[in-house]
Amino acid sequence: MSWSTDELLGKAKLYAERANNEDFESALFGFWMSLCIELLGRAALAKIHPVLLADPSQEGNIHYSFGINPKANPKSVAAKAVFARCSVFIEDFTDQMSGHCLLLADRRNKELHSGEAAFEGIENSTWLPQTYEVFSVLLNHMGLSFEDFLGKQHAKVAEGMLKDRHEHLLKEVKERISSAKKAFDKIDGDAKSERTEKAKEVVQSWVKAGTLREAIDCPSCGFKGALSGESLNRGPIKIDEDDGTIVREVRALPNAFRCAVCALKLDGYQELLHAGMGKAFVTMEEEDPIEFFGIVPEEHVDIDKLIREYHEDEYNNE
Numbered sequence: 366m367s368w369s370t371d372e373l374l375g376k377a378k379l380y381a382e383r384a385n386n387e388d389f390e391s392a393l394f395g396f397w398m399s400l401c402i403e404l405l406g407r408a409a410l411a412k413i414h415p416v417l418l419a420d421p422s423q424e425g426n427i428h429y430s431f432g433i434n435p436k437a438n439p440k441s442v443a444a445k446a447v448f449a450r451c452s453v454f455i456e457d458f459t460d461q462m463s464g465h466c467l468l469l470a471d472r473r474n475k476e477l478h479s480g481e482a483a484f485e486g487i488e489n490s491t492w493l494p495q496t497y498e499v500f501s502v503l504l505n506h507m508g509l510s511f512e513d514f515l516g517k518q519h520a521k522v523a524e525g526m527l528k529d530r531h532e533h534l535l536k537e538v539k540e541r542i543s544s545a546k547k548a549f550d551k552i553d554g555d556a557k558s559e560r561t562e563k564a565k566e567v568v569q570s571w572v573k574a575g576t577l578r579e580a581i582d583c584p585s586c587g588f589k590g591a592l593s594g595e596s597l598n599r600g601p602i603k604i605d606e607d608d609g610t611i612v613r614e615v616r617a618l619p620n621a622f623r624c625a626v627c628a629l630k631l632d633g634y635q636e637l638l639h640a641g642m643g644k645a646f647v648t649m650e651e652e653d654p655i656e657f658f659g660i661v662p663e664e665h666v667d668i669d670k671l672i673r674e675y676h677e678d679e680y681n682n683e
Contacts, residue, residue, distance in 0.1 A: 368415040373408035392484035399473040409503045444470040494530040497523045538639040545585040549627035564625035576650045583624040590624035
Protein backbone atom coordinates (compact mmCIF):
# COMPACT_ATOMS: atom_id res chain seq x y z
CA MET A 366 0.00 0.00 0.00
CA SER A 367 1.32 3.42 -0.93
CA TRP A 368 0.49 6.72 0.74
CA SER A 369 2.95 8.60 -1.45
CA THR A 370 1.75 11.98 -2.72
CA ASP A 371 3.15 11.32 -6.19
CA GLU A 372 1.58 7.89 -6.52
CA LEU A 373 -1.81 9.02 -5.21
CA LEU A 374 -1.70 12.03 -7.51
CA GLY A 375 -0.71 9.80 -10.44
CA LYS A 376 -3.66 7.52 -9.79
CA ALA A 377 -6.02 10.49 -9.49
CA LYS A 378 -4.75 11.74 -12.87
CA LEU A 379 -5.34 8.27 -14.35
CA TYR A 380 -8.95 8.27 -13.16
CA ALA A 381 -9.43 11.81 -14.51
CA GLU A 382 -8.15 10.58 -17.89
CA ARG A 383 -10.54 7.63 -17.78
CA ALA A 384 -13.41 10.00 -17.00
CA ASN A 385 -12.49 12.30 -19.87
CA ASN A 386 -12.29 9.35 -22.27
CA GLU A 387 -15.98 8.72 -21.61
CA ASP A 388 -18.93 10.65 -22.98
CA PHE A 389 -19.27 13.85 -20.95
CA GLU A 390 -22.85 13.06 -19.93
CA SER A 391 -22.32 9.36 -19.26
CA ALA A 392 -22.60 7.61 -15.92
CA LEU A 393 -19.01 6.38 -16.23
CA PHE A 394 -17.76 9.96 -16.45
CA GLY A 395 -19.31 10.67 -13.05
CA PHE A 396 -18.12 7.38 -11.59
CA TRP A 397 -14.45 7.93 -12.51
CA MET A 398 -14.59 11.53 -11.29
CA SER A 399 -15.93 10.37 -7.92
CA LEU A 400 -12.88 8.10 -7.54
CA CYS A 401 -10.58 10.85 -8.78
CA ILE A 402 -11.69 13.45 -6.24
CA GLU A 403 -11.05 11.17 -3.26
CA LEU A 404 -7.58 10.24 -4.47
CA LEU A 405 -6.79 13.90 -5.08
CA GLY A 406 -7.86 14.65 -1.50
CA ARG A 407 -5.63 11.86 -0.20
CA ALA A 408 -2.70 13.16 -2.26
CA ALA A 409 -3.21 16.66 -0.84
CA LEU A 410 -3.19 15.34 2.74
CA ALA A 411 -0.15 13.14 2.06
CA LYS A 412 1.72 16.23 0.89
CA ILE A 413 1.32 17.63 4.41
CA HIS A 414 2.22 14.26 5.98
CA PRO A 415 1.12 10.65 5.29
CA VAL A 416 0.07 10.30 8.93
CA LEU A 417 -3.08 12.23 7.99
CA LEU A 418 -4.15 9.17 5.99
CA ALA A 419 -3.55 6.68 8.80
CA ASP A 420 -6.48 5.10 10.61
CA PRO A 421 -5.69 6.07 14.24
CA SER A 422 -7.53 3.06 15.71
CA GLN A 423 -4.37 0.95 15.33
CA GLU A 424 -0.87 2.19 16.19
CA GLY A 425 0.61 0.14 13.36
CA ASN A 426 -1.15 2.37 10.82
CA ILE A 427 0.51 5.45 12.29
CA HIS A 428 3.89 3.68 12.40
CA TYR A 429 3.52 2.84 8.71
CA SER A 430 3.13 6.52 7.83
CA PHE A 431 6.60 7.04 9.33
CA GLY A 432 8.16 4.24 7.29
CA ILE A 433 7.84 1.39 9.80
CA ASN A 434 6.06 -1.67 8.42
CA PRO A 435 3.40 -3.03 10.83
CA LYS A 436 2.61 -6.72 11.29
CA ALA A 437 -0.83 -6.34 9.70
CA ASN A 438 -1.69 -4.56 6.48
CA PRO A 439 -1.83 -0.80 7.11
CA LYS A 440 -5.29 0.75 7.00
CA SER A 441 -6.09 4.26 5.86
CA VAL A 442 -9.01 6.44 6.93
CA ALA A 443 -12.36 6.37 5.12
CA ALA A 444 -13.43 9.02 2.60
CA LYS A 445 -15.46 10.87 5.24
CA ALA A 446 -12.35 11.39 7.36
CA VAL A 447 -10.29 12.38 4.30
CA PHE A 448 -12.59 15.25 3.40
CA ALA A 449 -13.06 16.29 7.04
CA ARG A 450 -9.27 16.51 7.41
CA CYS A 451 -8.99 18.47 4.17
CA SER A 452 -11.35 21.08 5.63
CA VAL A 453 -9.08 21.35 8.69
CA PHE A 454 -5.62 21.27 7.11
CA ILE A 455 -6.12 22.81 3.65
CA GLU A 456 -6.91 26.50 3.46
CA ASP A 457 -9.94 27.42 1.33
CA PHE A 458 -11.28 23.85 1.53
CA THR A 459 -14.66 24.60 3.09
CA ASP A 460 -17.16 22.44 4.95
CA GLN A 461 -19.45 22.97 1.97
CA MET A 462 -16.80 21.38 -0.28
CA SER A 463 -16.47 18.51 2.17
CA GLY A 464 -20.23 17.95 1.96
CA HIS A 465 -20.10 17.94 -1.84
CA CYS A 466 -17.29 15.36 -1.85
CA LEU A 467 -19.27 13.14 0.51
CA LEU A 468 -22.27 13.23 -1.83
CA LEU A 469 -20.05 11.96 -4.66
CA ALA A 470 -18.57 9.30 -2.37
CA ASP A 471 -22.08 8.20 -1.39
CA ARG A 472 -23.06 7.83 -5.05
CA ARG A 473 -19.93 5.83 -5.71
CA ASN A 474 -20.69 3.49 -2.80
CA LYS A 475 -24.24 2.97 -4.02
CA GLU A 476 -22.88 2.23 -7.50
CA LEU A 477 -20.42 -0.36 -6.18
CA HIS A 478 -22.35 -1.91 -3.31
CA SER A 479 -25.99 -1.88 -4.35
CA GLY A 480 -28.22 -2.50 -7.33
CA GLU A 481 -28.73 1.23 -7.82
CA ALA A 482 -27.38 2.94 -10.95
CA ALA A 483 -26.28 5.94 -8.90
CA PHE A 484 -24.76 8.02 -11.71
CA GLU A 485 -27.49 7.53 -14.31
CA GLY A 486 -29.67 10.47 -15.33
CA ILE A 487 -27.80 13.10 -13.30
CA GLU A 488 -27.05 16.37 -15.07
CA ASN A 489 -23.37 17.35 -14.92
CA SER A 490 -24.38 20.94 -14.26
CA THR A 491 -25.63 19.87 -10.81
CA TRP A 492 -22.26 18.59 -9.58
CA LEU A 493 -19.35 19.14 -11.98
CA PRO A 494 -18.73 22.89 -11.39
CA GLN A 495 -18.50 22.25 -7.63
CA THR A 496 -16.17 19.33 -8.31
CA TYR A 497 -13.85 21.56 -10.33
CA GLU A 498 -13.89 24.07 -7.45
CA VAL A 499 -12.64 21.32 -5.15
CA PHE A 500 -10.01 20.34 -7.73
CA SER A 501 -8.86 23.94 -7.89
CA VAL A 502 -8.35 24.22 -4.13
CA LEU A 503 -6.58 20.85 -3.81
CA LEU A 504 -4.34 21.45 -6.83
CA ASN A 505 -3.44 24.93 -5.61
CA HIS A 506 -2.46 23.40 -2.26
CA MET A 507 -0.05 21.10 -4.12
CA GLY A 508 1.29 23.89 -6.34
CA LEU A 509 -0.37 22.51 -9.48
CA SER A 510 -2.67 23.89 -12.16
CA PHE A 511 -5.61 22.41 -14.03
CA GLU A 512 -3.35 21.97 -17.04
CA ASP A 513 -0.84 19.99 -14.94
CA PHE A 514 -3.59 17.67 -13.81
CA LEU A 515 -6.07 17.47 -16.69
CA GLY A 516 -4.00 18.42 -19.70
CA LYS A 517 -4.42 21.51 -21.87
CA GLN A 518 -7.69 20.60 -23.57
CA HIS A 519 -9.63 19.50 -20.50
CA ALA A 520 -8.13 22.28 -18.38
CA LYS A 521 -9.83 24.81 -20.66
CA VAL A 522 -13.17 23.08 -20.11
CA ALA A 523 -12.72 23.12 -16.31
CA GLU A 524 -11.57 26.74 -16.22
CA GLY A 525 -14.43 27.80 -18.51
CA MET A 526 -16.98 26.01 -16.35
CA LEU A 527 -15.61 27.64 -13.18
CA LYS A 528 -15.65 31.05 -14.83
CA ASP A 529 -19.30 30.57 -15.85
CA ARG A 530 -20.18 29.41 -12.34
CA HIS A 531 -18.53 32.41 -10.72
CA GLU A 532 -20.15 34.84 -13.16
CA HIS A 533 -23.56 33.25 -12.55
CA LEU A 534 -23.07 33.44 -8.78
CA LEU A 535 -21.92 37.05 -8.97
CA LYS A 536 -25.01 38.00 -10.97
CA GLU A 537 -27.29 36.08 -8.60
CA VAL A 538 -25.75 37.65 -5.48
CA LYS A 539 -25.99 41.17 -6.92
CA GLU A 540 -29.64 40.61 -7.80
CA ARG A 541 -30.39 39.29 -4.33
CA ILE A 542 -28.73 42.28 -2.67
CA SER A 543 -30.59 44.68 -4.97
CA SER A 544 -33.96 43.00 -4.34
CA ALA A 545 -33.48 43.11 -0.56
CA LYS A 546 -32.60 46.81 -0.74
CA LYS A 547 -35.63 47.67 -2.88
CA ALA A 548 -37.97 45.76 -0.55
CA PHE A 549 -36.52 47.51 2.50
CA ASP A 550 -36.74 50.96 0.89
CA LYS A 551 -40.48 50.47 0.29
CA ILE A 552 -41.17 50.13 4.04
CA ASP A 553 -42.58 53.32 5.59
CA GLY A 554 -40.53 55.32 8.11
CA ASP A 555 -42.06 54.17 11.42
CA ALA A 556 -42.07 50.49 10.48
CA LYS A 557 -38.50 50.80 9.25
CA SER A 558 -37.32 52.35 12.52
CA GLU A 559 -39.10 49.70 14.57
CA ARG A 560 -37.56 46.91 12.50
CA THR A 561 -34.00 48.30 12.76
CA GLU A 562 -34.27 48.63 16.55
CA LYS A 563 -35.49 45.06 16.97
CA ALA A 564 -32.84 43.80 14.59
CA LYS A 565 -30.05 45.28 16.74
CA GLU A 566 -31.12 43.14 19.70
CA VAL A 567 -31.52 40.04 17.53
CA VAL A 568 -28.03 40.36 16.02
CA GLN A 569 -26.33 41.11 19.34
CA SER A 570 -27.93 38.15 21.10
CA TRP A 571 -27.15 35.82 18.19
CA VAL A 572 -23.48 36.84 18.07
CA LYS A 573 -23.10 36.43 21.85
CA ALA A 574 -24.77 33.00 21.78
CA GLY A 575 -21.84 31.26 20.04
CA THR A 576 -18.33 31.50 18.70
CA LEU A 577 -17.31 31.98 15.06
CA ARG A 578 -19.83 34.78 14.69
CA GLU A 579 -19.61 38.54 14.29
CA ALA A 580 -21.77 41.53 13.37
CA ILE A 581 -20.89 43.30 10.11
CA ASP A 582 -22.53 45.85 7.80
CA CYS A 583 -25.12 44.43 5.44
CA PRO A 584 -24.25 45.06 1.77
CA SER A 585 -27.93 45.75 1.07
CA CYS A 586 -29.28 48.06 3.81
CA GLY A 587 -26.07 49.06 5.60
CA PHE A 588 -27.27 47.98 9.06
CA LYS A 589 -25.50 45.34 11.13
CA GLY A 590 -26.16 41.75 10.16
CA ALA A 591 -24.92 38.41 11.51
CA LEU A 592 -21.98 36.64 9.88
CA SER A 593 -21.04 33.08 10.79
CA GLY A 594 -18.01 31.06 9.77
CA GLU A 595 -16.15 27.77 9.98
CA SER A 596 -12.82 27.38 11.74
CA LEU A 597 -9.64 27.70 9.68
CA ASN A 598 -7.18 27.48 12.55
CA ARG A 599 -6.78 28.21 16.23
CA GLY A 600 -4.01 30.15 17.92
CA PRO A 601 -2.18 29.28 21.16
CA ILE A 602 -4.14 29.36 24.39
CA LYS A 603 -3.99 32.33 26.74
CA ILE A 604 -4.82 32.05 30.45
CA ASP A 605 -6.20 35.02 32.36
CA GLU A 606 -4.29 34.95 35.66
CA ASP A 607 -7.06 36.81 37.50
CA ASP A 608 -9.98 34.47 36.86
CA GLY A 609 -8.25 31.46 35.25
CA THR A 610 -10.24 31.79 32.03
CA ILE A 611 -8.69 29.93 29.08
CA VAL A 612 -9.16 31.61 25.71
CA ARG A 613 -7.70 31.26 22.24
CA GLU A 614 -7.89 33.19 19.00
CA VAL A 615 -9.85 31.47 16.22
CA ARG A 616 -9.55 32.42 12.55
CA ALA A 617 -12.77 31.69 10.69
CA LEU A 618 -13.82 31.54 7.04
CA PRO A 619 -17.26 33.13 6.46
CA ASN A 620 -20.00 30.70 5.38
CA ALA A 621 -23.35 32.42 6.03
CA PHE A 622 -24.87 35.89 6.49
CA ARG A 623 -28.29 36.92 7.74
CA CYS A 624 -29.74 40.41 8.00
CA ALA A 625 -32.72 40.86 10.32
CA VAL A 626 -33.41 44.31 8.85
CA CYS A 627 -33.75 43.73 5.08
CA ALA A 628 -33.95 39.88 5.24
CA LEU A 629 -30.91 39.36 2.98
CA LYS A 630 -29.58 35.78 3.11
CA LEU A 631 -26.26 34.58 1.72
CA ASP A 632 -25.03 31.00 2.06
CA GLY A 633 -21.62 29.51 1.38
CA TYR A 634 -18.19 31.05 1.03
CA GLN A 635 -18.53 31.68 -2.71
CA GLU A 636 -21.70 33.77 -2.32
CA LEU A 637 -20.10 35.79 0.46
CA LEU A 638 -16.95 36.24 -1.58
CA HIS A 639 -18.97 37.68 -4.48
CA ALA A 640 -20.74 40.01 -2.04
CA GLY A 641 -17.38 41.36 -0.85
CA MET A 642 -17.67 39.54 2.48
CA GLY A 643 -15.23 36.68 1.95
CA LYS A 644 -12.45 37.94 4.21
CA ALA A 645 -11.53 35.63 7.09
CA PHE A 646 -12.32 37.06 10.52
CA VAL A 647 -10.97 36.49 14.02
CA THR A 648 -12.93 35.76 17.20
CA MET A 649 -12.00 34.66 20.71
CA GLU A 650 -13.09 31.24 21.95
CA GLU A 651 -13.27 30.27 25.62
CA GLU A 652 -12.13 26.77 26.57
CA ASP A 653 -13.54 24.62 29.36
CA PRO A 654 -10.58 24.00 31.74
CA ILE A 655 -11.86 20.53 32.63
CA GLU A 656 -12.03 19.45 28.98
CA PHE A 657 -8.86 21.28 27.93
CA PHE A 658 -6.65 19.71 30.63
CA GLY A 659 -8.42 16.34 30.50
CA ILE A 660 -9.44 16.55 34.15
CA VAL A 661 -11.63 13.75 35.47
CA PRO A 662 -13.54 15.31 38.41
CA GLU A 663 -14.17 11.92 40.04
CA GLU A 664 -10.40 11.51 40.50
CA HIS A 665 -10.16 14.71 42.53
CA VAL A 666 -13.49 14.81 44.35
CA ASP A 667 -15.00 12.26 46.74
CA ILE A 668 -18.52 12.04 45.30
CA ASP A 669 -19.79 9.80 48.12
CA LYS A 670 -18.57 12.29 50.71
CA LEU A 671 -20.31 15.17 48.93
CA ILE A 672 -23.57 13.21 48.85
CA ARG A 673 -23.31 12.39 52.59
CA GLU A 674 -22.59 16.02 53.46
CA TYR A 675 -25.50 17.17 51.30
CA HIS A 676 -27.95 14.86 53.07
CA GLU A 677 -26.55 15.83 56.50
CA ASP A 678 -27.05 19.52 55.73
CA GLU A 679 -30.56 18.81 54.46
CA TYR A 680 -31.35 16.85 57.65
CA ASN A 681 -29.94 19.61 59.93
CA ASN A 682 -31.99 22.27 58.16
CA GLU A 683 -35.27 20.49 58.86
